[in-house]
Amino acid sequence: MNNAAVFTGELRSFLKFFLQELKPRGKWLTPFNVISIPTIILGLIILYFRFTEGLGSVTNLSQQFPFGFWIGFDVMTGVALAGGAYVICFVVYVMRLEKYHCIVKVTVLNGLLAYVFYSGALVLDLGRPWHIINPIIGNSFGYNSVLFLVSWHFLLYMIVLFVEFSPTIAEWAHWEKLRKFLTGLTLGAVIIGITLSILHQSGVGAMFLMAKPKIHPLWYSEYIPLLYFVSSIFAGLSMIIFEGSISHKVFSNLIGEKTHHSHDEIVLGLAKAAAITMFVYYFFLAFIFMHGDKWKFINTPWGYWYLVEVIGFVLIPCFMFAYAVRNRRLGVIRVAAAMAIFGVVLNRQNICLIAFNWYAENRYYPSWQEIVVTLMVVFVEIWVFRWIVTRMSVFSKE
Amino acid sequence: MDRRQFFLTTATVCAGGVPANTTRAEEVKEPKEFSAVLVDTTRCIGCRSCEVACSVTHGNYVPDIKNDGALEKVRDTSEKQWTVVNRFETEKGEVFVKKQCLHCWQPACAAACLVNAMLKTKEGPVTWDGDKCMGCRFCMVSCPFDMPKFEYSGWNPKIQKCNMCYDRLLEGKKPACVESCPTDALMFGQKRELMEVARHRVYSHPDKYVHHIYGEQEAGGTGWLYLSAVPFEKIGFRTDLGTTPYPEYTREFLISVPLIEFGVPAFLLALNMLTDRKDEVQENHGWKDE
């Protein structure tokens, strides 16, 4: 009974603290807010129509293009770009490279939010979202489906990322005992998380294995899962570099002096890894190209488009990374990271939308509503990210 | 026969209370093979009574076949109509082709479905269950024939496609379209019988038909078979689908999942133990100094 009273007291004081923390800090009329608030409101209005009038009222989806921008960009690309979390966790917790420890928390947070929001965007795209629990609760397990695997791995990975991030939350809420306990779980969570990541990153690619007759042969191969996995590594690394350079400008007051200085070395290390991974990815592409005997497609518009993706946004950023690492040019690294990210975005769009049903006469273009909703998801994610980093010790204060 | 009887008796005795028909796989025989339909496009006159019969049976949009002039252009099945008849101008004159779900023997849509809403029933039809479907449309991405159609308007959308009149089959009746066909262009039966009929027709009229039965091997074999007088790519069929059942394309990936799920964590844990630097000898700076 006494325990219960203590517990309710604790709970009440935490709620008070939580409400206190919910209030915005600093001035709220920033340029970012001015753009994001109207977008979010507009997005919510669009979503109202989407859930009352059906998907067709706001999207350009058709019978030939069942997957649109919400899947192709939010889910496919968002997941690939969130790959940084498992790569960094591997480096820091499994390989024990302490040099990268100071970026673990922020990367894990980014990964967690990306998964929550981008695979959350999947719900918007489902025709009958109230049945989303069916594959989870076990009244109809479709083991035979790649999507079954992917959905379970999304769910489990979100839990794992939450466990990895939870010590920071416990620290913020001053739960010292809980924090110690949760920190103890980290290595286990990391190992499970990496395994889940390998499988769902490649699983997202495996979703297109059965679409063999619909995807242009330059993009289709039975190795799509492998390509998706390898590209998620350098996509994640590039995203860390890209986000890091923005965070260090925007949240510079939250980041300690020492971390600021070591950041250059971290970026150089990540860029080196990205260069090698991209080189491996390029070899895989060349190998698959040659093995599939795809020369006959090269001298067509689709072939040129393929070369734009593979040369322009894989090979060139790879060499830019290598050049920049050798000559310590951080500016070049940032450009290369942006190009590599764009390359991955392009690859996912090509497989999911552009080279999908490439023979179709009526092409799919995202409607403005689809783009607004996607922007809304991104903005809400940034809002939550900002709320968390300004309250919890995500960035290293040293 | 004696041996079989002996096994059966032994099995029954050994199994005790367990019913004999579940003790050995050999004894579990499906009462029927998969149902199938043979479409002979040389017999089709394009009357479109199958379209009407289908829509009436399933409560879908009933086309006005006398006046709508729908044969003027090539149509696709839609969320409102599960089957359509198309007209093609060929070197052998007009050819009419009925289009609907082909009810693959190993359907990609059923393999794609994460909630088993798309289901290959043991009677043959591939059916859709609205109580399970979450509307992810992965079946539409996977189907090589682009058959599942989605209702994009409405808050509670359904996947629409031919279910081979599953309810009628359970009652022992033929599919509505087959029953409505005035020219016997459609023939209902089991695939094995229908293959014999089809081959017989091709062999006895070698000049009338192309020597290929569409659906025998396509995408691993389908429940609907087609005969034609002209090459199939000229009457709206995809002939580049291959003979591999589509679920096979994901098989290796799905089978390798447990291997990775067991192997990778063990490997990572080992790597983590290996890189433990706590007890490292300080004086020795590594293999580079040796």
Add this chain to the structure above:
Amino acid sequence: MEYYSYVNIFETKGLAYILLICFLVLGILLIKYLSAPEKKDSSAAERKPRT
């Protein structure tokens, strides 16, 4: 009939090994390039504060 003609599915294998050897050589060059010699590194580090 296309069903009865021989298709060598390993026809590209020889070329694949040549490609592999080329990329291995290129990969070694890339890694040598990335692990720049100390001299270059220090001169670059000197240059950095100026920019």
